Amino acid sequence: MTIGIDASKTAKTYQTGTEVYSTEIIKALSVLDQKNHYILYTPQTIGDKLPNLGKNFQIKVLPFGKFWTQVRLTREMIRHKPDILFVPAHTLPLKFPKKSVVTIHDLGFKHYPELYSSVDLLYHNWAANHSIKNACHILVDSEFVKIDILKFYTIDPQKISIVPLGYDKETYRPLKVKTAEKPYLLYIGRLEEKKNIVGMIKAYAILRKEKKVKHQFILAGRPGFGYNKIEKIIQSLSPEIRKDVIQLGYVDQATYIKYLKNASILFFASFFEGFGLPLLEAMASGVPVVASNRTSIPEITSKAAILVDPQKPFEMAVALSKVINNTGLQKALISKGLVRASLYSWEKTARQTLDILESL
Numbered sequence: 001m002t003i004g005i006d007a008s009k010t011a012k013t014y015q016t017g018t019e020v021y022s023t024e025i026i027k028a029l030s031v032l033d034q035k036n037h038y039i040l041y042t043p044q045t046i047g048d049k050l051p052n053l054g055k056n057f058q059i060k061v062l063p064f065g066k067f068w069t070q071v072r073l074t075r076e077m078i079r080h081k082p083d084i085l086f087v088p089a090h091t092l093p094l095k096f097p098k099k100s101v102v103t104i105h106d107l108g109f110k111h112y113p114e115l116y117s118s119v120d121l122l123y124h125n126w127a128a129n130h131s132i133k134n135a136c137h138i139l140v141d142s143e144f145v146k147i148d149i150l151k152f153y154t155i156d157p158q159k160i161s162i163v164p165l166g167y168d169k170e171t172y173r174p175l176k177v178k179t180a181e182k183p184y185l186l187y188i189g190r191l192e193e194k195k196n197i198v199g200m201i202k203a204y205a206i207l208r209k210e211k212k213v214k215h216q217f218i219l220a221g222r223p224g225f226g227y228n229k230i231e232k233i234i235q236s237l238s239p240e241i242r243k244d245v246i247q248l249g250y251v252d253q254a255t256y257i258k259y260l261k262n263a264s265i266l267f268f269a270s271f272f273e274g275f276g277l278p279l280l281e282a283m284a285s286g287v288p289v290v291a292s293n294r295t296s297i298p299e300i301t302s303k304a305a306i307l308v309d310p311q312k313p314f315e316m317a318v319a320l321s322k323v324i325n326n327t328g329l330q331k332a333l334i335s336k337g338l339v340r341a342s343l344y345s346w347e348k349t350a351r352q353t354l355d356i357l358e359s360l
Contacts, residue, residue, distance in 0.1 A: 004086065010040075017105070043072065101136060133153075203314070261285050286338060
């Protein structure tokens with residue numbers, strides 16, 4: 001077969017969850033499959049993000065500006081249609097092969113429309129409606145997302161397959177000795193309302209009332225929708241606490257890995273996640289996790305994390321305090337996290353994906 005893949009997410013400069021997934025699934029498919037021919041469609045050069053692809057992989061750069069998927073990729077599908085089109089992130093082009101597969105990572109915009117700009121909300125609704133209606137098959141990261149799609153759309157459940165994400169087992173491993181000068185909690189992700197940054201900062205302020213707790217709170221990620229509220233709550237903190245809330249902005253993968261492995265806790269009390277890659281990467285790195293009890297997070301972490309109500313800052317602060325002050329609990333969470341993470345891999349993700357593509 002000729003399998004076309006929308007690799008536009010891989011080409012992006014800023015790599016977050018969907019971009020990492022797109023890149024890693026392509027790399028894993030290259031290792032796994034030397035039989036089928038692959039064409040990677042991208043609006044710009046991918047650079048060194050996909051080294052050592054197999055000889056059966058071809059990168060096709062299709063330069064264009066805005067609406068690349070709807071205009072340029074659509075034109076390519078009309079002129080040179082592959083046997084199967086795989087879109088790793090949400091949106092099918094306007095014209096597509098009959099056998100097209102799309103990954104829907106979440107429907108957060110359905111639950112929190114107020115946290116999106118009017119333009120973004122319009123686009124997300126259109127893209128989801130278009131892709132779910134027209135895709136031959138849909139991949140989702142978790143059972144939660146499958147249930148969510150069935151709640152909002154009339155669709156045959158057999159058309160949806162749960163394919164969990166993975167992590168790089170060579171990269172995400174525990175450090176023998178942490179090298180951080182000061183202990184810290186880490187959050188990684190976009191700084192926006194649906195990630196509950198305000199609630200986590202409130203919890204951190206309560207935690208710091210314990211005089212012996214000197215941990216910093218490091219936020220790694222670009223500002224997003226509602227960032228003004230986040231900045232306002234940070235400025236309302238006492239100077240002593242405010243100086244320990246560190247905003248790194250966007251960090252590249254190498255910097256993220258360094259901060260993650262040296263963290264005392266991954267604090268990830270998001271309101272909404274379709275999967276939550278940092279959860280998996282933290283568990284694999286031997287970092288205790290305190291996370292939200294909402295959406296897909298309990299499904300991904302199982303019993304390997306302390307789960308809290310993201311609406312209750314005091315409850316979050318208590319959980320953080322327990323982990324910080326209880327060495328036995330830290331060790332138990334690390335041990336359970338390593339076992340839980342071992343169930344996931346990009347190889348498994350690629351194998352399940354390839355089986356679905358070939359079954360078409």
